[in-house]
Amino acid sequence: MAIENTVQTEDKLVKLAQVGDRHAFAKLYDFYLRKIYDFVFFKTMQKEQTEDIVSQVFLKAWKNINSYKQNSFSAWLYKIARNAVIDFYRQDKNNKNIDDFWDLASNDDLLSQANNSLQLQKIKNLMVDLKSEERDIIIMRFWLDLPFKEIAQRLSKNEGAIKMSLKRILEKIKGEALLLLIITSPQIENIWKKMN
Amino acid sequence: MEKDELENILSELYRFYPELKQKERELIVLIKEMKSSRPDIKFDEDFALNLRQRLLSQAPVEKNNKFNFNIMNKKIFIAAGSLVVACLLFIAAINIFGPNQTEDAPWQIAPLFDKKEESKISYLPSGSFGDLSDLSMTSSDAPKGEVAINEVSRDSLQAPAPEQTEADYSSVTAVVGMGGGMDVDTRMILPIFNNFDYVYTGNELNLEQENALVYKRLKNEENLGKDLARTLNSFNFPQVSLNTFSNLKVNSISFVEDKEQGLMINFELKEGGIYIYEDWEKWRIAEREACGNDQACWDRFKIKIEDVPADSELISIANNFLSEHKIDIAKYGEPQVDNQWRRYYEYSEDKANYYIPEQATVIYPTLIEDEPARDQSGNYTGLRVGINLFHNKVSSLNGLIPYNYEASAYDLETSSERIIALAEKGGWNRSFGFYGSEAQDREIVELGTPEFSYVQMWRYKDNENIELFVPALIFPVTKRPETGYYGNNFVVLPLVKELISDIEKQEQDFNILRTEPQAAIDTGLILEKTITIDDISQGQSEEAIAPIEMIIE
Numbered sequence: 001m002a003i004e005n006t007v008q009t010e011d012k013l014v015k016l017a018q019v020g021d022r023h024a025f026a027k028l029y030d031f032y033l034r035k036i037y038d039f040v041f042f043k044t045m046q047k048e049q050t051e052d053i054v055s056q057v058f059l060k061a062w063k064n065i066n067s068y069k070q071n072s073f074s075a076w077l078y079k080i081a082r083n084a085v086i087d088f089y090r091q092d093k094n095n096k097n098i099d100d101f102w103d104l105a106s107n108d109d110l111l112s113q114a115n116n117s118l119q120l121q122k123i124k125n126l127m128v129d130l131k132s133e134e135r136d137i138i139i140m141r142f143w144l145d146l147p148f149k150e151i152a153q154r155l156s157k158n159e160g161a162i163k164m165s166l167k168r169i170l171e172k173i174k175g176e177a178l179l180l181l182i183i184t185s186p187q188i189e190n191i192w193k194k195m196n
Numbered sequence: 197m198e199k200d201e202l203e204n205i206l207s208e209l210y211r212f213y214p215e216l217k218q219k220e221r222e223l224i225v226l227i228k229e230m231k232s233s234r235p236d237i238k239f240d241e242d243f244a245l246n247l248r249q250r251l252l253s254q255a256p257v258e259k260n261n262k263f264n265f266n267i268m269n270k271k272i273f274i275a276a277g278s279l280v281v282a283c284l285l286f287i288a289a290i291n292i293f294g295p296n297q298t299e300d301a302p303w304q305i306a307p308l309f310d311k312k313e314e315s316k317i318s319y320l321p322s323g324s325f326g327d328l329s330d331l332s333m334t335s336s337d338a339p340k341g342e343v344a345i346n347e348v349s350r351d352s353l354q355a356p357a358p359e360q361t362e363a364d365y366s367s368v369t370a371v372v373g374m375g376g377g378m379d380v381d382t383r384m385i386l387p388i389f390n391n392f393d394y395v396y397t398g399n400e401l402n403l404e405q406e407n408a409l410v411y412k413r414l415k416n417e418e419n420l421g422k423d424l425a426r427t428l429n430s431f432n433f434p435q436v437s438l439n440t441f442s443n444l445k446v447n448s449i450s451f452v453e454d455k456e457q458g459l460m461i462n463f464e465l466k467e468g469g470i471y472i473y474e475d476w477e478k479w480r481i482a483e484r485e486a487c488g489n490d491q492a493c494w495d496r497f498k499i500k501i502e503d504v505p506a507d508s509e510l511i512s513i514a515n516n517f518l519s520e521h522k523i524d525i526a527k528y529g530e531p532q533v534d535n536q537w538r539r540y541y542e543y544s545e546d547k548a549n550y551y552i553p554e555q556a557t558v559i560y561p562t563l564i565e566d567e568p569a570r571d572q573s574g575n576y577t578g579l580r581v582g583i584n585l586f587h588n589k590v591s592s593l594n595g596l597i598p599y600n601y602e603a604s605a606y607d608l609e610t611s612s613e614r615i616i617a618l619a620e621k622g623g624w625n626r627s628f629g630f631y632g633s634e635a636q637d638r639e640i641v642e643l644g645t646p647e648f649s650y651v652q653m654w655r656y657k658d659n660e661n662i663e664l665f666v667p668a669l670i671f672p673v674t675k676r677p678e679t680g681y682y683g684n685n686f687v688v689l690p691l692v693k694e695l696i697s698d699i700e701k702q703e704q705d706f707n708i709l710r711t712e713p714q715a716a717i718d719t720g721l722i723l724e725k726t727i728t729i730d731d732i733s734q735g736q737s738e739e740a741i742a743p744i745e746m747i748i749e
Contacts, residue, residue: 012409016409016605019319019322019604020321021407021605023252024407024605025251026248026251026252029247030248033244033247045235051240051243054247058247058251059250123229123233142230143231143235
């Protein structure tokens, strides 16, 4: 029916939240929770840490909602999430340059617990050579299934910049990482055999 | 992995890295690897619920300093604006009263309504306008112990009157004397006496929205009028010395085009609006005035149906006028011709003698949240441009006001049953169960699926008219009786909870008056007789139903 077309826009919900409307913020929470949760999970790979960080993200967003002045609420929220992940890892003074799980040298234990540990081990070899933001693009494109436009929005970049980044990432993984993936892939082995 | 998704990713990659196409097979494997390596996510629904509860239980966000800062900015802006206006008026005054007066002396009054100041919405905390139903209480001038019915939208000379239907013209104003001094809402909506029942036949309603913004129009600061008065104060007018009066302010400025079909342009400083009217002396039709008692002569000057231009032509005339006079319509929607009269014309059996209005109106609806606003009858409301059909020229304009609002969130009704029940009673313009004929003669009027819209409403409090735009549902009349239906084209129902409650409360109050005299006495009402529609329609004298005072409009 017609009223369905009047679903409050994100901007309107933010404005309502900015004047103290908890229900408006709750709607934003409902919409973004899984998106932020998944994003944080892919950067920590641990449920407990993800829950801690996601709680911080939304509590911080609610507390500071009036400081939001950007054009994209999602970009603002993702920025809080990225920073919260970085803060989480950098609590340990020995982790000065650690941005997320993929920067950690000793994380094999965690990966081995995953159902698809074999694939993850391969991905880890790829991810470790990428910058934090490049990893975010991989996570968002291949794991969160976000189109370029949305990735650009969430990373506060323009679409062209994201595409260029992906091109660089591909160039980077085209070398050793790609080779590694291709060689270690059983399907590729079969293809390779057929081709030769 | 879905084939489409894979193709999508590949096409994206080829666009930037065409040479990768040569290694498509490898790429497919690579992408599949990347996709299949997606870690399994462990998500706990309890965590989601707990965090939600935690957020909802947190104290509301602290207000930052932005609001106060804005107020300061506004004052500075207005003060600066006033100074500019004063200077311009000074120039104008020199042009008007000074020795070097020339006909086309260039001066401007536009900064009075600076566009920067026009388009502004200030967002306030929820419920900032107080109880909206309480706004209908007149705290000072309405005598207690009287219930005035049918005063909505009539309490302001500045408030544009909503569209009148023939049903409205047959309305009754009743003032009911009550001895008990009962604190009853003093303004109730016009009850429409009808011989039809509304039946909702639209789709199932899904009212999930729990709150929405209500908009309140801000008027100009008093400073503007005072600054202008202060400036004019220093001039010596021939008849009187202005500076002998105290605390002067300018309420309005008027200009008249001194020519045939000249216009009168009125700047209302207090209300912040610009109004244009015919300077009637310049629009007189001498031949018609000379008709005397010659009916045939008068008939020659009647507008005929074929004289009314097509809607597109009327809109074109209005558009040209606005463009010619550089009137900014950015905050108004697509123009529409007000064709209400055509419905009654179609019903009329004697079309030749039907009075067709001499002025057509083009409405540019005010945009609230980019949606065209409506009035309480469901018709579009906003900037109205009148076109004189004798000359096919614009002869009036009203509703050109600065776009300056405060917005505050209010809870909305989400029960579709409650909404539909009230819609079937006529919504805002409800009937209170007044019936104009016996049940078996009653006709069915079908209501379709409603649209969401912002509806303009006027309230009066502490000697001030308050203009609000409230979220509402507009139910279109989709099927009407063939015998003629003089009700509105829409049933309008506000969605704000307290307005819904107010409508229900008024109905209950009215039912006490209508059907339960004893209950009325118990609650402090002293009635000698219970009024019914029959009392009115059977033409009883005022004494017969005293002390109920009746005024037929």
